[in-house]
Amino acid sequence: MVYNELLPLFLVVMFWVHKAATPGKMFLNAKVVDAKTGHNLSVGQSIIRYLGYIISAIPFGLGFIWALFDQQNRGWHDMLAGSIVIQNH
Secondary structure, three states: OHHHHHHHHHHHHHHHHHHOOOHHHHHOOEEEEEOOOOOEOOHHHHHHHHHHHHHHHOOOOHHHHHHHOOOOOOOHHHHHHOEEEEEOO
16 A cells, blocks of 8 residues: 555656656756756655645645746746756756
8 A cells, every 4th residue: 555655756756866857847858957966866855855746736826826926937846955956958
């Protein structure tokens, strides 16, 4: 039972750490990187970003909407993890 809940976390974290993107971001030619260094996220940053999705979603999705008004288009989950989504050139 626990594996069913942890499998999405594991898969998303591994995609962010090793590919800097999930399949959807790869399709859009975007990637998630450390906002300061531009390198792939660490495992810790990836877990924080994943859990930050919950925080971003709970208050009516305000954490995602926030990205529309942020200069760097970062949602709360990105701010918590120190990450940013960029176009892959």
